[in-house]
Amino acid sequence: MVLLLKLAWRNLWRNRRRTLLVVMAMGMMMSFLVMYDGMLFGFESAVYGNAIKLSGGNIQIRAVGYEDSISPNPMLPLGNGLDAVQAAESQPGVEAALRHASTGGLISNRTGAFSVSIFGIEPEKEAPLNPIFQEEFLLDGRLLKGDDEDVVFIGKGLADAMEVGVGDRVSMSGKSTNDEMRKRAMTVIGIYDINLASFERQGLYISLNEAQLLYDLGDEITEVILYTEITGKEAPIVEALNASITGYEITTWKTAIPELSSTVDMKNAVMTGFSAVLLGIAGIGIFNILLMAIYERTKEIGLLGAIGLKPRQITLLFLFEGIMIGLVGAVVGTIMGYLITSLLGIIGIDYGFAVDMVDYMALMGSHIYPVFDFDLTLQRAGMVAIISALAALYPAMEASRREPADALHHV
Amino acid sequence: MNYILKMSLRNLARNKRRSALSAIAIAIGTALLLFMSATIRGEMRGALDLTINLRTGHLQIHSEDYKFENMSLKRVDMIEGPLEISDQIEDIPQVKAASPRLNISGIVAYKNETIGVQILGIDPPSATNATYKEGMVTGEYFSADDREGVLIGLPLAESLDLKPGDAIDLIINTSEGDTDEQRFTVRGIYTTDTPGYDKATIFMPLEKAQTISRTDNYASMIYILLHDMDDTDRVKEAIHAPGYIVEDWVELNKLLVIVEQLSNAMMFFFNLMVLGVTSTVIMNTLLMAVYERTREMGILGALGMKARQVKALFLTEATFLAIGGVLIGLIIGVPLVLYYAQVGFFLGDMGVSANSSFQFGNTIYPYPTFGDAISVSIAALMITILSGYYPASQAAKLEPVDALHSNN
Numbered sequence: 001m002v003l004l005l006k007l008a009w010r011n012l013w014r015n016r017r018r019t020l021l022v023v024m025a026m027g028m029m030m031s032f033l034v035m036y037d038g039m040l041f042g043f044e045s046a047v048y049g050n051a052i053k054l055s056g057g058n059i060q061i062r063a064v065g066y067e068d069s070i071s072p073n074p075m076l077p078l079g080n081g082l083d084a085v086q087a088a089e090s091q092p093g094v095e096a097a098l099r100h101a102s103t104g105g106l107i108s109n110r111t112g113a114f115s116v117s118i119f120g121i122e123p124e125k126e127a128p129l130n131p132i133f134q135e136e137f138l139l140d141g142r143l144l145k146g147d148d149e150d151v152v153f154i155g156k157g158l159a160d161a162m163e164v165g166v167g168d169r170v171s172m173s174g175k176s177t178n179d180e181m182r183k184r185a186m187t188v189i190g191i192y193d194i195n196l197a198s199f200e201r202q203g204l205y206i207s208l209n210e211a212q213l214l215y216d217l218g219d220e221i222t223e224v225i226l227y228t229e230i231t232g233k234e235a236p237i238v239e240a241l242n243a244s245i246t247g248y249e250i251t252t253w254k255t256a257i258p259e260l261s262s263t264v265d266m267k268n269a270v271m272t273g274f275s276a277v278l279l280g281i282a283g284i285g286i287f288n289i290l291l292m293a294i295y296e297r298t299k300e301i302g303l304l305g306a307i308g309l310k311p312r313q314i315t316l317l318f319l320f321e322g323i324m325i326g327l328v329g330a331v332v333g334t335i336m337g338y339l340i341t342s343l344l345g346i347i348g349i350d351y352g353f354a355v356d357m358v359d360y361m362a363l364m365g366s367h368i369y370p371v372f373d374f375d376l377t378l379q380r381a382g383m384v385a386i387i388s389a390l391a392a393l394y395p396a397m398e399a400s401r402r403e404p405a406d407a408l409h410h411v
Numbered sequence: 412m413n414y415i416l417k418m419s420l421r422n423l424a425r426n427k428r429r430s431a432l433s434a435i436a437i438a439i440g441t442a443l444l445l446f447m448s449a450t451i452r453g454e455m456r457g458a459l460d461l462t463i464n465l466r467t468g469h470l471q472i473h474s475e476d477y478k479f480e481n482m483s484l485k486r487v488d489m490i491e492g493p494l495e496i497s498d499q500i501e502d503i504p505q506v507k508a509a510s511p512r513l514n515i516s517g518i519v520a521y522k523n524e525t526i527g528v529q530i531l532g533i534d535p536p537s538a539t540n541a542t543y544k545e546g547m548v549t550g551e552y553f554s555a556d557d558r559e560g561v562l563i564g565l566p567l568a569e570s571l572d573l574k575p576g577d578a579i580d581l582i583i584n585t586s587e588g589d590t591d592e593q594r595f596t597v598r599g600i601y602t603t604d605t606p607g608y609d610k611a612t613i614f615m616p617l618e619k620a621q622t623i624s625r626t627d628n629y630a631s632m633i634y635i636l637l638h639d640m641d642d643t644d645r646v647k648e649a650i651h652a653p654g655y656i657v658e659d660w661v662e663l664n665k666l667l668v669i670v671e672q673l674s675n676a677m678m679f680f681f682n683l684m685v686l687g688v689t690s691t692v693i694m695n696t697l698l699m700a701v702y703e704r705t706r707e708m709g710i711l712g713a714l715g716m717k718a719r720q721v722k723a724l725f726l727t728e729a730t731f732l733a734i735g736g737v738l739i740g741l742i743i744g745v746p747l748v749l750y751y752a753q754v755g756f757f758l759g760d761m762g763v764s765a766n767s768s769f770q771f772g773n774t775i776y777p778y779p780t781f782g783d784a785i786s787v788s789i790a791a792l793m794i795t796i797l798s799g800y801y802p803a804s805q806a807a808k809l810e811p812v813d814a815l816h817s818n819n
Contacts, residue, residue: 017702018699018702021698021699021702022695024695025691025692025695028691029688029691029692032687032691033684035684035686036681036684036685037676038682039680039681043677047670048675057703075761104525106518106525111581111584111588111590112516112584112588112589112590113518113584113590114516114527115518115525115526115527115528116527142440158589161482161516161520179523196666202527239818256412266454266775270450270454270775271681273444274443274447274681274685277439277443278443278684278685278688280439281436281439281440281443281685281688281689281692282688282691282692284432284435284436284439285688285691285692285695285696287432288429288432288436288692288696289435289695289696289699291428291432292429292696292699292700293699296703298707349680351673351676351677353427368677368680374457395656
C-alpha cells in the first residue's frame with residue numbers, strides 16, 4: 001500500500017510536463033470558478049450594498065418586541081446602546097455600528113402633511129459612511145452637526161413635495177416614548193439629492209441629542225445600525241452578536257427588506273445553478289485530460305502487469321495518482337483563484353463602460369469588487385479532487401484488465 | 412489544403428471519445444451561455460413588464476412640470492378633461508387601454524397607527540386596471556360610482572388586521588393645500604405579488620378621488636398600455652396632446668433601465684468566466700494531444716510537412732471541434748431556452764422594494780433573442796479556435812529529428 005502511494009507520487013513527477021499541464025488546467029478552471037463565485041458576491045454588494053445602507057443597514061439591533069409591533073416605527077428604547085456598539089465593532093467584517101433614535105411621525109406645512117420616519121443620528125460618526133451625507137449629494141445648505149437644535153436635514157423629494165428650501169420652517173411631530181405626539185417647529189438646514197425621490201420623501205434626519213430630548217429618551221436610543229463590509233454575509237456576524245450580547249432583537253436587511261432579499265436570493269439561485277453547469281464543463285475537461293494522460297501510458301500499464309502487479313494493484317496505483325493530482329490541482333487552483341480574486345477585489349472591475357449611471361451614484365458603485373469565499377472554494381476544490389479521482393479510476397480499471405502482452409504492444 | 416482538412420477530420424475520428432468529450436464541453440458551454448443571456452434578459456424584461464403594468468404604463472401623458480414623486484395637485488401640474496383625451500387615445504389601434512389617474516398622497520389612520528400611502532384615483536371599468544382586478548384576494552372590486560369604497564393591498568390589510576367591510580380613516584391632501592379626513596370602507600383586498608407596492612397603494616374611484624381632493628375634472632396623468640411594447644415610439648408620435656408631454660417607459664423607468672444595462676455588463680463578465688473554462692478545456696486537451704502525438708509530428712515533418720502546415724492542421728482540428736461543439740450546443744440550448752421561455756421557472760416569492768422602482772415577479776421567463784444566439788455562438792467559436800492557437804504553434808515548433816526520438 002505504502003509502496004503504491006510512493007510509486008504514485010513518483011509517477012506524478014516523472015513526467016513533469018504532463019503533470020504540470022493537468023495541474024495548470026485544473027488550476028485555471030478552478031480560478032475561473034472561484035472568480036465566478038466572487039463576482040456574484042461582488043455584484044450583490046455593488047448593486048444592493050448602498051440600497052441596503054440607505055434603507056436601514058445590513059444588521060439592525062433593536063429592543064425586544066420591535067418585530068412583533070404592528071407599527072412601522074414603534075418607539076422602543078433599548079438603553080444607551082453603547083454595549084451593542086462595542087460588541088458589534090469588535091466583530092470582524094463590521095464596518096461601523098451607528099446609534100439611532102428614530103420614530104414615526106408627520107412633517108407638515110401649508111402644502112400638506114407627509115408621513116415620515118424621523119431619524120436621530122450622530123452626524124460625526126454617520127456622515128462619512130451613510131451615502132446620504134456625502135458632500136457630492138448635498139444640494140443646498142449644510143450637513144447636520146452633533147449639537148444642532150431645531151433643524152432638519154431632508155431629501156430633495158420631500159423638499160419638492162413640501163415646496164420648501166433651506167431656511168424654511170416646517171412643523172414636525174413625532175411619537176415619544178409614552179405614545180404622545182410631540183410637535184415642534186423646525187428649520188430646514190440642508191437638502192440632499194440622491195435622485196430617488198420616493199425614498200427621499202420617506203425620512204428625515206435630526207441630531208441624536210435633539211431626538212432624545214424631543215421624544216423623552218434621556219440618553220437612550222432605539223436602534224443600532226450596522227454596516228458590514230460585504231453584503232450577503234451577515235449571518236455569522238448576527239450569530240456572534242447573539243452570543244455576546246443579550247436582551248436585543250437582531251435582524252438583518254433580509255427581514256427588514258424581504259422583497260430585496262428575495263430578489264437577491266433569486267439572482268443567487270439562478271447564478272448558482274449556472275455555476276453548477278460551469279463546474280460540469282470543468283469536470284468534463286478534467287476527465288478528458290486525465291483520460292488522455294492515462295491512455296498515453298497503456299504501455300507502462302502492460303509493463304507493470306508483466307512484472308507481476310495485480311490488476312487491482314494497478315487500478316489502485318492509478319487511483320492514487322488521480323487523487324494526488326486532483327489534490328495538487330485543487331491546492332494550486334485555490335491559491336490561483338485566491339490570488340486573482342483578491343487582486344480583482346482590491347482594484348475592482350470598472351463596469352462604467354457599459355452603464356451610464358451618473359444619476360444614481362448614491363445607489364450603485366461604479367466598480368465591482370469580487371469577494372473570495374473560502375467555504376465555497378473548498379467545495380469547489382473537493383469537487384475537482386473527486387472528479388479527477390473518478391477520471392483516473394475508469395481508464396485504470398480498463399487498462400489493468402488488458403493482457404500485459406497486448407498492453408505492451410500498444411502504440 | 413484539402414488534405415489538411417481530411418487529415419484533421421481523420422485525427423478527430425481516430426480518438427472518438429476525446430473528440431466527443433471536447434465537443435460536449437463546448438456544447439454545454441454554448442448552451443449555458445445561451446441560457447444565461449436569455450434568463451438575464453427575461454428577468455429584466457419581466458421586471459420591466461411588471462413595473463409597466465403596475466406603475467408607469469408604456470406611455471404617460473402629463474403636464475410639463477408634473478413629477479410623479481410630488482403628487483402635486485396644483486391645476487398647472489395637472490391635465491384638464493382627462494377622459495376626453497384618454498378616449499381619443501384609445502382610438503389608436505396599437506393602444507390596449509388608456510385612462511386617467513389621479514395620484515394623491517395621504518395617510519391611513521387606523522386605531523393608533525398612521526401609515527403614509529399613495530392614493531390612486533382610477534377609472535374602475537378601464538382595462539388599465541386589469542392587474543389589480545385580477546389580483547383581488549377577498550371582497551369585491553368597486554364600481555365607478557362608489558363613493559365610500561377603497562381597495563387596499565394584502566400586506567397593509569395583514570399588518571392592520573383589516574378585512575372587507577372594515578372602516579378606515581384616510582387623511583388626504585387636497586389641492587387647496589390642506590388635508591381632509593374621511594372615513595372609508597374597505598371593499599376589497601388586492602395583491603399584485605409585489606409587497607412594496609401593495610403596502611403603500613390604496614385605490615379609490617377617480618370621481619370620488621377628484622371630489623375629496625378638490626381637483627374637479629382634473630387628473631395627474633393619462634396612463635396608457637399598449638399591446639406590444641415595441642410600438643411605443645410609433646404611438647408616442649401619433650398622440651396629439653397639445654400643452655402636455657408624453658413620456659415613454661424608458662424615461663419613466665430610468666433606474667430600471669440602468670439596472671438592465673448593469674446586468675448586461677455583469678453578464679459580460681460571467682460569460683467571460685464560462686468562456687474561460689471552456690477555452691481551458693479545449694486548450695489543454697489539444698496541448699495534450701500535441702505532446703501525445705509528438706512522434707507523429709516528427710514523421711510528418713520528416714516527410715516534408717512544413718511547420719506552417721502542422722499549425723494549420725491543429726487549428727483546423729480546433730475549428731472542427733468548435734463548429735461541432737457550437738452546433739450541438741445550439742441544438743441542445745435553443746429548444747431548452749424556447750421551452751423555458753414558454754413555461755418559465757418559478758423561484759418563490761419575490762417582491763419589490765417600496766423605496767425603489769424595481770418590481771420583480773416571481774417567475775422568470777427567459778427571453779431568447781436571435782442576436783444573443785448569434786453573438787454567443789460567435790464568441791464560443793472564436794474562443795475555441797483561439798484556444799487551439801497555442802497548442803498548434805507548440806506542435807509547429809517541434810524539430811522533426813527530436814520529435815522522432817521522443818518516447819511518446
